[in-house]
Amino acid sequence: MHFQILIVNIIILNKNMRKSIVSLLLLTFLLHVQCTSDVYSQNLRIRIFSVNNISEFSFTPSFGTYFLNDSVKIKKQDKVSIKPENGRISVTINETSSVFKDSVRLYSEDLKCFFQITPKNVKARRYDNNLIVKLSADKTNLILINEVSQDNYLAGVVQSEAGGASDNTEFFKVQAICCRSYMMRFINKHSKDGYNLCDDVNCQVYLSRANKTQCLEGASQTSGEVIVDKNDKIIETLFHSNSGGQTVNSEDVWSNKIDYLRSVTDTFSYGMPNYKWEKEITQRDWLNYFKSKGVDVKENKKQLLNFSQSEGRKAKILGIALTQVRKDFNLKSTFFDVVPWGNNVLLKGKGYGHGVGMSQEGAVRMCNEGYEYWEVIEHYYKDVKIKNLNKQENSAEEE
Ligand SMILES: [Zn+2]
Known part of the structure; x- marks a missing residue:
């Protein structure tokens, strides 16, 4: 559309001006290709x-x-x-x-x-x-x-963050694409300090070079690949340990709605190591907590002692965000039912982590069941596709 308007304008101009504008456009295009390629090919x-x-x-x-x-x-x-x-x-x-x-x-x-x-x-x-x-x-x-080099770094990150989770190369391809997407999205995070990223959790954990074959293969076999949303923007590849069978909408954890972070049914997380948890709390502590949050505990006692998410994940319990309850009681997830248990309540929970995006244990299971890495990614992130930044550069040069 914009390009058509430009062409019409160029035709109206005189020959010399036309020439200079065409070269300017060409220069802009070449510069763009050059910049994209520089960002990707440089060492980190x-x-x-x-x-x-x-x-x-x-x-x-x-x-x-x-x-x-x-x-x-x-x-x-x-x-x-x-x-x-x-x-x-x-x-x-x-x-x-x-x-x-x-x-x-x-x-x-x-x-x-x-x-x-x-x-x-x-x-x-x-x-x-x-x-x-x-x-x-x-x-x-x-x-x-x-x-x-970018692939050496990614293999090291994949091994540091998830090296013990699996021995299946397909799983490490999933991890490598997620980590590469993060890397490309935040590549200038520390540029004012003279480097791209650091090795701490606030960037991506990078505790050593990779020496596990599957981690190295995961990075090299997906070289250049990142995940983009429907607007072609690299996504934020959030993941957690286990969804408990259903992932969470982004807005239920961080208040902003993100199109590709939707709640999905996730049977792949069933039965995995972090699928279930339990915690006992005295009824007094449980009820007093809600009282301190302004809940009319006498009126709502029955609901507080029999809260259930068996019909699907909820974001709140009597107006109190489950993310807050999780934090205050140090729970593994927000996905739990409450059962009266003598003088106590038993929280019967599922999953581990915030629940948004990909379940790591679910991804391990999918790969072990023969799903390919892109199928895992499309299961956990909605309306996304895999884009190869290397190939994109090549085709731009061919045009
Ligand atoms: Zn950092």
């Missing part, structure tokens, strides 16, 4: 050990050869120790020390290389590709940034 910068204060660490190439600032060769047998010293970074290689002003780079000879970091007082970890070391703002600690 991930801050590692982001929750730790790193005052000193040793660096060991675990596989391959490394170079300090592109010049000094570092091999596996070399002893490398790095720490802040008088507002600078001191690097000691086999008892020979050098100091550097702002940052130090440890570059690998190729993509297959990986290294180990052993900080003082923190457990050692291994990561793929390159390491950048900077001084913290107060110059007393070190900031470690792993410069890593």
Whole structure:
């Protein structure tokens, strides 16, 4: 539509102006293609050990050869120790020390290389590709940034977040697409700090490189793939442990309605490890809680002691949000029935987690039953499709 209007305008203009506008349009188009491709093909910068204060660490190439600032060769047998010293970074290689002003780079000879970091007082970890070391703002600690290929990073995230959940590559393809979608959506989250994402839960957990074959395959076999909604926007891939048999509408947890986060019946979560839970609370505590929330407990006692979600998940109990009740009583989920139990009430619950989006245990089950990764994604997220960012670039170049 917009393009048609532009063409009509171009025809009305004189020949020279037409020429320049056409080149301008072409330039805009090429720049757009270039930017999309740059964002996807670049290595990522991930801050590692982001929750730790790193005052000193040793660096060991675990596989391959490394170079300090592109010049000094570092091999596996070399002893490398790095720490802040008088507002600078001191690097000691086999008892020979050098100091550097702002940052130090440890570059690998190729993509297959990986290294180990052993900080003082923190457990050692291994990561793929390159390491950048900077001084913290107060110059007393070190900031470690792993410069890593996107698929290596994703395999590490998938293993850190769900490595023990399954041995089925298909499940790790589901996880890889979800984590890649998150990565692309939030790729500039920490850009003001000089890196893309950190390794903590507020971004995605990234505790090491991946060494589990299925996690590596999950990332490489879905390379470039993300989940988009009907407006072609990358979705927020929320997941939880177990839905208890029915997932939750986004607005019942966070108040904003999101089209692809709809409640769906989820029989795949039945019978999985986190499917059921129980908790006993004294009737007095249970009733007093609602009294403190302004509920007329005398009038509603029967309802409070016999609350049921057997007909489907509810968002509230007598006007009180179940998300609040879950938080206040430290419950595994909001999906529970209440049964009088002597002087107590028994909460008979199903599922584990907020219940929005994908049930991780349900996804494991689907994959084990032979469903393909895109079928799992289409089951838990409504009206979405998988888009390959690599292919999109190629077809744009061919046009
Ligand atoms: Zn972060």
